[in-house]
Amino acid sequence: xxxxxxxxxxxxxxxxxxxxxxxxxxxxxxxxxxxxxxxxxxxxxxxxxxxxxxxxxxxxxxxxxxxxxxxxxxxxxxxxxxxxxxxxxxxxxxxxxxxxxxxxxxxxxxxxxxxxxxxxxxxxxxxxxxxxxxxxxxxxxxxxxxxxxxxxxxxxxxxxxxxxxxxxxxxxxxxxxxxxxxxxxxxxxxxxxxxxxxxxxxxxxxxxxxxxxxxxxxxxxxxxxxxxxxxxxxxxxxxxxxxxxxxxxxxxxxxxxxxxxxxxxxxxxxxxxxxxxxxxxxx
Amino acid sequence: xxxxxxxxxxxxxxxxxxxxxxxxxxxxxxxxxxxxxxxxxxxxxxxxxxxxxxxxxxxxxxxxxxxxxxxxxxxxxxxxxxxxxxxxxxxxxxxxxxxxxxxxxxxxxxxxxxxxxxxxxxxxxxxxxxxxxxxxxxxxxxxxxxxxxxxxxxxxxxxxxxxxxxxxxxxxxxxxxxxxxxxxxxxxxxxxxxxxxxxxxxxxxxxxxxxxxxxxxxxxxxxxxxxxxxxxxxxxxxxxxxxxxxxxxxxxxxxxxxxxxxxxxxxxxxxxxxxxxxxxxxx
Numbered sequence: 001x002x003x004x005x006x007x008x009x010x011x012x013x014x015x016x017x018x019x020x021x022x023x024x025x026x027x028x029x030x031x032x033x034x035x036x037x038x039x040x041x042x043x044x045x046x047x048x049x050x051x052x053x054x055x056x057x058x059x060x061x062x063x064x065x066x067x068x069x070x071x072x073x074x075x076x077x078x079x080x081x082x083x084x085x086x087x088x089x090x091x092x093x094x095x096x097x098x099x100x101x102x103x104x105x106x107x108x109x110x111x112x113x114x115x116x117x118x119x120x121x122x123x124x125x126x127x128x129x130x131x132x133x134x135x136x137x138x139x140x141x142x143x144x145x146x147x148x149x150x151x152x153x154x155x156x157x158x159x160x161x162x163x164x165x166x167x168x169x170x171x172x173x174x175x176x177x178x179x180x181x182x183x184x185x186x187x188x189x190x191x192x193x194x195x196x197x198x199x200x201x202x203x204x205x206x207x208x209x210x211x212x213x214x215x216x217x218x219x220x221x222x223x224x225x226x227x228x229x230x231x232x233x234x235x236x237x238x239x240x241x242x243x244x245x246x247x248x249x250x251x252x253x254x255x256x257x258x259x260x261x262x263x264x265x266x267x268x269x270x271x272x273x274x275x276x277x278x279x280x281x282x283x
Numbered sequence: 284x285x286x287x288x289x290x291x292x293x294x295x296x297x298x299x300x301x302x303x304x305x306x307x308x309x310x311x312x313x314x315x316x317x318x319x320x321x322x323x324x325x326x327x328x329x330x331x332x333x334x335x336x337x338x339x340x341x342x343x344x345x346x347x348x349x350x351x352x353x354x355x356x357x358x359x360x361x362x363x364x365x366x367x368x369x370x371x372x373x374x375x376x377x378x379x380x381x382x383x384x385x386x387x388x389x390x391x392x393x394x395x396x397x398x399x400x401x402x403x404x405x406x407x408x409x410x411x412x413x414x415x416x417x418x419x420x421x422x423x424x425x426x427x428x429x430x431x432x433x434x435x436x437x438x439x440x441x442x443x444x445x446x447x448x449x450x451x452x453x454x455x456x457x458x459x460x461x462x463x464x465x466x467x468x469x470x471x472x473x474x475x476x477x478x479x480x481x482x483x484x485x486x487x488x489x490x491x492x493x494x495x496x497x498x499x500x501x502x503x504x505x506x507x508x509x510x511x512x513x514x515x516x517x518x519x520x521x522x523x524x525x526x527x528x529x530x531x532x533x534x535x536x537x538x539x540x541x542x543x544x545x546x547x548x549x550x551x552x553x554x555x556x557x558x559x560x561x562x563x564x565x566x
Contacts, residue, residue, distance in 0.1 A: 013547035264296035
């Protein structure tokens with residue numbers, strides 16, 4: 001890898017370092033910023049496993065690092081955490097015509113767009129699954145042991161990335177994921193624009209559809225707050241549950257009474273997700 | 284207490300509830316918002332001790348709750364956490380003429396102003412020490428066991444509140460406090476405006492001066508990042524150290540290599556501060 005990384009910021013945290021880098025993305029045709037947390041164990045020479053965290057609508061790489069407490073857990077476990085942005089960025093990158101929060105900038109949905117004007121930049125799936133890990137593994141003391149998690153749109157992204165790539169991730173989990181973009185307004189808008197009106201093409205980006213074709217029985221760990229404002233209209237964990245039941249796919253879906261869609265919910269259950277990933281990664 | 288509390292928001296977090304309330308403040312002559320984290324133990328009927336957290340310049344009640352991980356620790360220890368805002372607020376409240384970040388709104392410095400136009404609203408000391416605890420203790424299952432901590436301007440505030448009120452706080456700690464507003468530009472600007480040009484009056488609001496007159500030897504726990512941008516010009520922990528040495532006041536001052544002024548630094552060492560407070564509060 002000869003891609004240049006420009007250090008944007010560095011903060012010492014729980015004995016390790018949270019660093020943000022800017023780099024030109026060949027896949028997305030723009031400059032991107034990502035965050036990587038290197039725990040204290042990264043100084044000891046042994047490559048460490050990495051967890052990729054995919055954030056939700058409107059987020060950047062910063063939300064999980066500022067609000068979830070993930071660095072403390074990663075420092076305890078000896079795990080690197082990588083947080084990409086949620087869409088391509090920059091003046092050249094087209095956005096929702098009305099600047100809406102649920103499409104365009106901050107809302108890449110972790111798919112590869114096929115429709116113009118989106119297809120030139122909106123290829124977050126290839127970025128997250130291939131380009132970014134290659135960059136991370138070339139520049140940091142990171143092994144090829146990877147896990148993936150995320151929240152809301154990023155929970156959908158994590159499930160899709162894992163289900164589409166048997167063997168590539170040792171474990172996967174999600175917080176309040178968009179369980180089936182085929183069956184919710186956020187998904188209809190995003191996939192309709194990025195992929196066009198043919199709903200057959202959408203099925204490649206829907207966790208429930210991908211469970212039906214999964215070659216690997218990678219266990220899914222999902223937490224969902226019962227007081228989440230988006231639960232009924234957008235997230236629909238019952239669809240994930242039905243698909244898992246129908247296709248005998250291992251799913252642990254935990255409905256958490258009183259919890260909402262915020263990072264306060266994520267922070268509360270992240271310790272158990274990190275234990276889940278650590279066990280799979282051999283931390 | 285008949286003061287009305289208007290619930291602004293509620294988020295379940297680590298089994299407890301983070302709640303934000305708006306209320307009219309008689310001391311500050313404006314409406315104020317504060318945050319209170321009620322750990323799961325708050326449902327068990329026994330009054331719990333409370334930690335008051337004072338934030339730094341530009342902050343509100345939200346920063347510590349979003350970025351420090353304090354709810355996790357409070358839930359483990361059975362401690363209520365109260366976070367006031369950092370100044371009076373509202374259209375009626377005068378601000379720095381240039382809208383600077385280091386004076387006026389978001390920069391109350393936890394003093395009682397004596398000069399106009401500030402004196403009518405800027406009485407954050409009375410608010411934090413008296414009005415807010417009375418409100419908290421009337422409305423929530425909270426005992427009269429209190430501790431206080433804070434960051435930067437709020438570290439100064441925590442030290443001053445504790446040193447001026449022997450017996451009122453069971454413990455005190457600070458992250459990167461403004462050790463001596465008499466000896467730094469932030470302090471000169473704030474105290475010069477709030478208290479007027481007579482520096483003798485400033486001494487009532489300077490931790491180093493208060494150590495010299497302290498009637499109680501309450502141990503001070505202070506963490507300071509060595510890579511803090513404000514260390515040399517504004518924070519000056521060496522002045523606190525000298526005052527403690529000269530007056531035989533117990534001070535644990537820990538200089539942390541590589542750490543900066545951010546909440547990443549606070550999050551990293553907050554667990555030890557919470558243990559310090561829990562021991563004093565009998566948690």
